[in-house]
Structure formats: structure tokens, C-alpha cells
Amino acid sequence: MRAAPNLRFAALFCVFLLLVIGCNKNKDEVAHDQPRLTANVVVQDVAFHSSALNRDMPYRVVLPKNIGSGKKYPVVYLLHGGGSSFRTWTNDSDVARFAESGLILVMPEGDSSYYTNSASQPQDRYEDYIVSDLISDVERRFPVAATRSGRAVIGVSMGGFGAINLALKHPDLFAFAGALSPAVDVPSRPFSAKRTEQWQRHNSIFGPWGSKTRQDNDPFILASSADVSRTPYFFVTCGEQEGLLPANRKFATLLSQRHFRYEFRTIPGDHNFNQWNAWLPTLFQSLFQHIDRQLT
DSSP states (O other), X not given: OOHHHHHHHHHXXXXXXXXXXXXXXXXXXXXXXXXXXXXXXEEEEEEEEETTTTEEEEEEEXXXXXXXXXXXXXXXXXXXXXXXXXXXXXXXXXXGGGGGGTOEEEEEOOTTSTTSBOSSOTTOBHHHIIIIIIHHHHHHHSOBOOSGGGEEEEEETHHHHHHHHHHHHOTTTOSEEEEESOOTTGGGOOOOGGGHHHHHHHHHHHOSTTOHHHHHTOHHHHHHHSOTTTSOEEEEEEETTOTTHHHHHHHHHXXXXXXXXXXXXXXXXOSSHHHHHHHHHHHHHHHHHHSOOOOO
């Protein structure tokens, strides 16, 4: 009978430790926040209230240093991968320099959501947060184009999955979707005893195996039924040493069979920013060919 208080104390202590670890992690991240900027761009961090999530959320913006009066700029939404944050793109890559070419880059916080509405947590509607709350807030604060032709989405890993899924589910929003090493197979991954914790986390986000919520967020199913005439241009890459390569090759085959407008590229490399950063010049060259840069 005396065990109950001890168990309660142990549970509270575990919660306390998790909070301390989380706080320390956030402090460490802020302390090491060193955006890789050029002299011709500026960075601004924003916090706004998301109705979909019912909480305040941060995002980072990189924009040209000299903004023309009355001019509207194309906007690129950059989605981070799992275990990263809205600061990661600027800290781990040279993406900021592409704002010099007349782009506004927006990097939202996505936590570990896969940028979709959670099947089990009603308060975690991350898809709605991106496509409704975030885009609206960005267009209210910054001189970005409020048109599909001037809007793109790009992501790495988990963010690559998010970019593909958002582009397939909301083709009216984006003219271009870039996915570097996208975890495109997550909703269709079979159970693995070696990855029980990951399986449980994915169940929480996508729902039970075979459920409608899984099917509604499976890029293979979405691409199989999409109206190809309405979908954006897809730029997909994967490293040749990655475990994700077979799934990405399979997805590229589907895009080809259905006559999507796309390109799929591979190079030797692992699942990290060493590879992804090297892709940026080619990625943005493709982006410039598929979005409208002559906006007013």
C-alpha cells in the first residue's frame, strides 16, 4: 500500500527531468544559433498565434536586404527534418544566400509532426497550421506574392515528406515542390521490432496500420490519384548511401508512369546536410525555372 506514493513521486520526477532536458536543449540550440548569412540578406524571427495548433509558433524569415517599395517577392517555405528546428536551415546550410536573388525564405517550426494533422492529437493540426495560419501570417507581414505561381515548398527528410504531401494535397498553393531525401515511405512502413518506438510515434501521427488517415497521408496513394495537370513541378533527390533510396526510386517511377512534371536525381552521399547543401544550387536553378519571378 505504500508503493503508490513512491510511484507517483517517481512519475513526477521523470516529468521534471524531461522538462529540464527539454529546456536545456532549447537553451543550447539558441546559444549556438549562428545563421550563415551574406551581406545582402537579413534574418528575422517571428512568433505568431496559430489557430490550428492553439498556441504560439515561431518561424524564421530571410529576405533581401534592400526590399523594393511596393514590390512583391516569390516565397519559398523551407521545412526542416526530424530532430531539427526552424533555425536549422540557416545554421546548417547556405540557403540564405539565395534570398539575394529576390526570394523571401520562410522556415517554420514543424516539431516532429511530418507536417500533417495528427490522427490521435486533435491539438496537433500541423497541416492546417502550415497551409492556413502560417501562409496567411507571412502574407500579412511580408511583401510576398499571394499567388500559386510565386509560392514554393522545399523540405529535407521529414520536411521532404511534408513538401511532397502538402503539394499533392494542396496543388492550388504551390508551383514548385522540392524534396531532398524525403521520408516518402513513412505511412507505408511495416512494423519492425527494432523500431517499436518509431512505430508508436508514427501510429500517433498517421493512425493505425491500414487506417484511412494513413491512406490520406501516403504520398504513393496521393500521387496515384492526383490530377497531374494541376500538380506543381517536383524536384526530388536522394543520396546513394541512404536507406531511403529504394523508396525514393519507387516514388520517382510512379511520377514517371503518371507523367508528372518532375526530376529525380541521386549522387553519392548520406542522410545529412553535407549532401543537401551541395544540392542547393541545382535545386534553386530548377525552382527559378518553374516559379514566376516577375511579380508586382
